[in-house]
Amino acid sequence: MNVLSLRNVTKTYQNHTAVNNISFDVPQGSIFGLLGPNGAGKTSLIRMITMITGVDQGEITLNGKRLNPDMILDIGYLPEERGLYKKMKVGEQLMYLAQLRGLTKQDAKRDIKEWLEKFEASTWWNKNIEELSKGMQQKIQFIATVIHKPKLLILDEPFTGLDPLNTNLIKEEIFKLNENGASIIFSTHRMEQVEEICKDIVLINNGELMLEGEMNAVKQKFKENKYSIEFDGMLPAHLKSDSFSVVEDTQKGLVIQVKPGHDSNEFLQSLIQEGIHINSFQEILPSLNDIFIKNVNNKI
Amino acid sequence: MNKLWLIIKREYAIRVKKKSFILATLLTPLGMAALMIGGGLLAGNSSKADQRVLIKDDSGIVENAEMRKSSMVMDFTDLALDSLEKNYVKEGYDMAVYIPPFTDLDNKNHSVKYYAEEKPGIAAIESLERRLETAFKEHKIKNSEIDREVYDSFSTSIDMQDGTSQEDGSGKMTMVLGTAFGMIMGFLMYMVIFVYGMMVMRSVMEEKINRISEVMISSVKPFYLMLGKVLGVGLVGLTQVAIWIILIPIIMMVTQSFMGSTPQADQMEQMANIAQESDNFDIGAMFTEIRSMNWAMIIPAFLAFFFGGYFMYSALFAAIGSAIGDDMQEGQTLMLPVMLPVIIAFIMLQGVITNPNGNMAVIGSMVPLLSPIIMPARLAFDPPIWQVLLSILLLILSCVFFAWLAGRIYRVGILMYGKKVNFRELSKWIFYKG
Numbered sequence: 001m002n003v004l005s006l007r008n009v010t011k012t013y014q015n016h017t018a019v020n021n022i023s024f025d026v027p028q029g030s031i032f033g034l035l036g037p038n039g040a041g042k043t044s045l046i047r048m049i050t051m052i053t054g055v056d057q058g059e060i061t062l063n064g065k066r067l068n069p070d071m072i073l074d075i076g077y078l079p080e081e082r083g084l085y086k087k088m089k090v091g092e093q094l095m096y097l098a099q100l101r102g103l104t105k106q107d108a109k110r111d112i113k114e115w116l117e118k119f120e121a122s123t124w125w126n127k128n129i130e131e132l133s134k135g136m137q138q139k140i141q142f143i144a145t146v147i148h149k150p151k152l153l154i155l156d157e158p159f160t161g162l163d164p165l166n167t168n169l170i171k172e173e174i175f176k177l178n179e180n181g182a183s184i185i186f187s188t189h190r191m192e193q194v195e196e197i198c199k200d201i202v203l204i205n206n207g208e209l210m211l212e213g214e215m216n217a218v219k220q221k222f223k224e225n226k227y228s229i230e231f232d233g234m235l236p237a238h239l240k241s242d243s244f245s246v247v248e249d250t251q252k253g254l255v256i257q258v259k260p261g262h263d264s265n266e267f268l269q270s271l272i273q274e275g276i277h278i279n280s281f282q283e284i285l286p287s288l289n290d291i292f293i294k295n296v297n298n299k300i
Numbered sequence: 301m302n303k304l305w306l307i308i309k310r311e312y313a314i315r316v317k318k319k320s321f322i323l324a325t326l327l328t329p330l331g332m333a334a335l336m337i338g339g340g341l342l343a344g345n346s347s348k349a350d351q352r353v354l355i356k357d358d359s360g361i362v363e364n365a366e367m368r369k370s371s372m373v374m375d376f377t378d379l380a381l382d383s384l385e386k387n388y389v390k391e392g393y394d395m396a397v398y399i400p401p402f403t404d405l406d407n408k409n410h411s412v413k414y415y416a417e418e419k420p421g422i423a424a425i426e427s428l429e430r431r432l433e434t435a436f437k438e439h440k441i442k443n444s445e446i447d448r449e450v451y452d453s454f455s456t457s458i459d460m461q462d463g464t465s466q467e468d469g470s471g472k473m474t475m476v477l478g479t480a481f482g483m484i485m486g487f488l489m490y491m492v493i494f495v496y497g498m499m500v501m502r503s504v505m506e507e508k509i510n511r512i513s514e515v516m517i518s519s520v521k522p523f524y525l526m527l528g529k530v531l532g533v534g535l536v537g538l539t540q541v542a543i544w545i546i547l548i549p550i551i552m553m554v555t556q557s558f559m560g561s562t563p564q565a566d567q568m569e570q571m572a573n574i575a576q577e578s579d580n581f582d583i584g585a586m587f588t589e590i591r592s593m594n595w596a597m598i599i600p601a602f603l604a605f606f607f608g609g610y611f612m613y614s615a616l617f618a619a620i621g622s623a624i625g626d627d628m629q630e631g632q633t634l635m636l637p638v639m640l641p642v643i644i645a646f647i648m649l650q651g652v653i654t655n656p657n658g659n660m661a662v663i664g665s666m667v668p669l670l671s672p673i674i675m676p677a678r679l680a681f682d683p684p685i686w687q688v689l690l691s692i693l694l695l696i697l698s699c700v701f702f703a704w705l706a707g708r709i710y711r712v713g714i715l716m717y718g719k720k721v722n723f724r725e726l727s728k729w730i731f732y733k734g
Contacts (some may be wrong), residue, residue: 014728050518052715069521077518081717083511087314099306100519144515 001028002064003152003183004049009058011044018044020207021058026152026185026200031178033198033215034187035288037296041207042187043080046154049185050077062152073102076150080157080187082141084129090116090140091125094147101148108147115143119169134161142170146177153177156187171197191289201288203295210295219285222294225258230279231271243267255284303520304528311503311532316539325540329547333555351424354393356384358401365435372427385415395420397428405440477589478680482653485602486677490646492610493672494639496537497617501635503529504621504714513714522711526622527703530614537610598679601688608695609672612702613638619706622713623721623729630720637723645673656681665691668698705730 004026011019019041026032036042047053049060051072060067062074085093091112098108116122119139129137138161146153155174159167174197178184186198194201195215202212211218230253235246243262248255258264264283271278286294315321352373357363363376377384381398388396395416402410412432414420441451504526507513516525616638624631645664652661656678664674665687675683675691712729719725 013732047715052514052517072519075518077515079514079518081511081514083515085314085507085512086510096306096310097515097519100303100516141515 002026003028003030003062004185005061005064006045006049007059007061009045009048009060010056011041011048011053012056017207019048019204022204022207022209023058024202024209024212026183029178029181029183030199031174031184031186031197033194033201034185034204035189035191035194035201035292036204036210037189040205042204043156044207045204046077046079046156046185046187049152050075050154073148074151076101076145076148076153078141078145078153078155078158080160084137084140084144086128086130088129089125090121090127090129090132093129094140094144097144098147103148111147112143115147118173119143135163135166138162139166139170142173146173146182149182151182152185153182154185154187157189158186159188159190159193191287191292195288203292205296211291215288218291219288222286222291223283224286225260225264226255226284227258227264227267227281228255228284229253229271229281232277232279235276236274253280304524304531307520307525307528308532308535311529312535312539315499315533315536321536321540325543326547329544329551332548333551336552337555351394351420352392353395353397353428354384354388354391355397355399356381357399359399361402361439362399362432362435365438367431367435370427370431372424372431374431388415389417394418395424399432405443410436477586477593478656479653481593481680482656482677483649485679486646486649486653486673489605489609489673489676490642492537492541492606493613493642496533496610497613497638499536500530500533500614501617501621501624503533504618504710505624505631508622508624508714508717517711517714522714523703523707526615526618526707526710530611530618533614534607534610593680594682597685597688601679601692602676604692605672605676605695608692608699612668612672612695612699613642615699615703615706619709619713619726622710623716623726634721634723634726641667641669642673645670648674649677652677657683662687666694668695671695708732 002025005023006025007023009019009022010017022041022045034042034045044053048055049067051067051069055067062071065071088096094112095105095108098112099105103111113122116124121136121139124132124136124140129140132140138158142158145155153174158170158174162170174184174186186194188194198215200212200214201218203210211221213221226247228250235254244256244258244267246254247257256267258267264281268278268281353375355362355374355376356379357376367374375393379387384396384398395414397412397414399412414425414428441448507516617635620631620634620638623634648660648664648670652658652664652674655661661674661678661683664670665678665683667674671691672695675688679688708730709726712732713721
C-alpha cells in the first residue's frame with residue numbers, strides 16, 4: 001500500500017518546466033528520500049504534494065484518493081524556507097498554528113505542552129520568538145509541523161542549522177513518528193543523512209526522475225563489482241587475468257574490480273588454490289553520494 | 301471559515317496589544333487638543349485683532365461716533381502728529397492712527413494713515429477699516445436730510461434658497477455645511493486608505509521577510525490569509541476610529557472646561573462677531589440644517605464607501621507587499637499605480653466640493669478607484685440616489701475584481717524570493733495556473 005502516488009506529474013512556469021512527467025510511489029510507513037541538486041524541481045514537487053500549487057498534468061493520490069483540499073490536514077510540511085512570527089510568544093504561535101491545522105484549543109494546549117516537555121522547552125511558553133536561538137526556533141518549527149499528527153510528513157532539510165545534539169534529538173523524534181505510523185518524505189542534499197535515515201529514495205534532476213527504488217536495490221544497481229580484499233603475502237603475478245583488475249593497492253590489501261562475465265567466486269577460488277590466506281573479503285557498494293554525483297553529472 | 305476567523309483574530313490581537321497602537325490611539329486625541337490650544341494661542345497672537353489703537357481724529361467724525369463693543373481698544377488723543385508717532389508705544393498702544401480733517405466729505409474714497417512698529421495682521425486692518433467706514437456712514441446719514449429708517453429700508457438681503465428642498469431655509473447654509481462635511485469625509489477616506497492600507501502592506505512584507513508564508517499556506521489558502529489580514533487590520537482601524545470618536549469630544553470638553561475662556565474660544569467669538577456683521581450667521585440655523593440632512597442615506601452610504609474603499613485598496617497594497625519582499629526601494633515603483641488614484645481623487649476633491657453635481661464629480665463617483673474619496677465628499681450635497689447606488693454597486697464589483705486580482709498576485713508573490721519584480725512580471729503572475 002502506498003501512502004502517496006505520483007503519476008505523470010508535470011508543472012510548468014511560463015517557459016520553464018519545473019517538473020516533467022514524474023511518477024513514483026511512497027510506500028506506507030516508509031522514510032522516503034527525495035533527492036536532487038539545487039533547482040532540480042524538489043520544491044516544485046513538494047509544493048504540488050502540499051497543494052500550495054496545483055498540478056498542470058498528471059495526478060497525485062494520497063492513500064489512494066486524488067489529492068484534494070480536505071486532505072491538507074493529513075500532511076505536515078516543514079519547508080526549507082521556514083520562519084516564525086518574530087514578535088509572537090512561543091505558546092501563542094504554536095497555539096495559532098495548531099488551531100489552523102484543525103486542533104481544538106484544549107487539544108492544542110495539551111499537545112504543545114507535551115512536545116515542549118519532550119524538547120526540554122517547557123519554560124519557553126511566554127518567550128518571544130526573537131529571544132530564541134536558531135536551534136531553539138528550529139525545534140518550535142518542528143513542533144508546529146507535527147502537532148496535528150499528520151499521516152504524511154514532508155521535511156525539507158530539517159537539520160539545517162542544528163548542532164549534533166539537537167540533530168539527534170529531532171532524528172529520534174522522526175523515527176518515533178515513523179514507528180507510530182507516519183510516512184515521511186525527507187528532502188536533503190546531505191547524502192550521509194539519507195543513507196542513515198531513508199529506506200527508499202528517488203533522485204530527480206532538471207525536473208526529471210533519474211532513479212527510484214529501495215536504497216539497497218539502488219546501490220546494487222549502481223555497484224561496479226568492486227571488492228576489497230585483505231590477505232597475507234603477495235598476489236602471484238600469473239593470477240592477474242582477464243577476470244579482474246586491481247583498482248587500488250592499499251597498505252592492508254587490494255581493491256579489485258571483477259570484469260563483466262565473471263564473478264567474485266572465481267577470484268576467491270583462484271586465491272585459495274594458490275594457498276593464499278584470506279583475512280577479509282567485502283563487496284564495495286557505491287555511496288549514495290557517488291550515485292548522486294554520477295547521475296547528476298551524466299545528465300548535465 | 302474557522303481558519304479565516306483565526307487569522308483575523310491574530311492580525312487584530314497582535315496589533316491592538318502593541319504599545320505603539322495604544323500610544324497612537326490615546327495620543328492622537330491629546331495631540332489634537334494640544335494643537336487646538338497651541339493653534340488658538342498662535343492664531344490669537346498672530347492676528348492681534350485685540351490690538352490697542354491710539355487715534356488722533358482731526359475730523360471729529362470717528363471720535364463722536366457710537367462704536368460697537370469689540371476686543372479692539374480704541375482711545376483718542378489730542379497729541380500732535382509727530383509726538384503721537386513717537387509716543388504711542390510708550391503709552392502702551394500697538395498702533396497709532398491719524399485721521400486728517402476732511403474737507404471733501406462727498407468724495408467716496410479717503411485715506412487714513414496708521415503707524416505700527418510691528419506690522420499688524422490683515423484682520424486687524426480690515427476690522428479697523430470697517431469701523432471707520434461705519435463711523436463715516438453714520439456721520440453722513442446724520443448730516444443728510446435722509447431719514448434713518450428710510451435709509452435702513454434701502455438695504456435688502458437676498459438669500460438663495462433650494463427650490464427642490466422641502467425644508468424651509470435650505471440655502472447657503474447647506475452649501476457651507478456640505479463643504480465642511482465633504483472635506484472631512486474625503487480627507488477621512490484618504491487617511492483610512494493610506495494609513496491602514498500601508499499597515500496591510502507592511503504586514504505582508506513582514507510575513508515574507510520572516511519566511512513564514514510557506515508554513516502558513518501549507519495549512520491555509522493564500523487568499524484566506526490575505527483576506528484575514530485585510531479584515532483584521534480593518535478591524536484595528538475601526539477600533540481606533542471608534543475610540544477617537546468617543547475620546548476626542550471628551551478631551552475637547554475637558555480642555556474647554558479646564559481652560560475656561562481659551563484663546564481659541566476668544567477667536568471663535570471674534571469669528572462669530574465678524575460673521576454676524578457680514579453674513580447674518582446663525583448657529584441655531586446651522587444645527588437645524590445639520591438635523592435636516594439626509595442622515596438615513598449619508599451614514600450607510602458613507603460606511604459602504606469606507607469599507608469598500610478600504611477593502612479594495614488594502615487588497616491591492618497586500619498584493620504589492622507580497623511582490624516587494626524586503627526591498628522598499630523597488631516597492632516605491634510598484635506602489636505608485638496604487639497611490640496615484642488616491643492622490644488624484646484627493647486633488648479632485650476641491651473641485652468636486654465647489655461643484656458637487658458637476659461632470660467631474662459625477663464621473664469621479666463612477667470610477668471605483670476614485671469613488672471612495674469623491675462620493676463621500678458629495679453625500680452632504682444630496683446627490684441623486686441613483687448615482688449613490690450605482691457608485692456603490694460599481695465599488696462592490698470592483699472590490700470583488702481587485703480582491704481576485706490581488707489574490708492572484710499574492711499567492712505567487714509570497715513564495716517568490718530574490719527575483720526583481722516589475723509590472724510585466726506581475727501581470728504574468730495573474731495568469732499563472734494554480
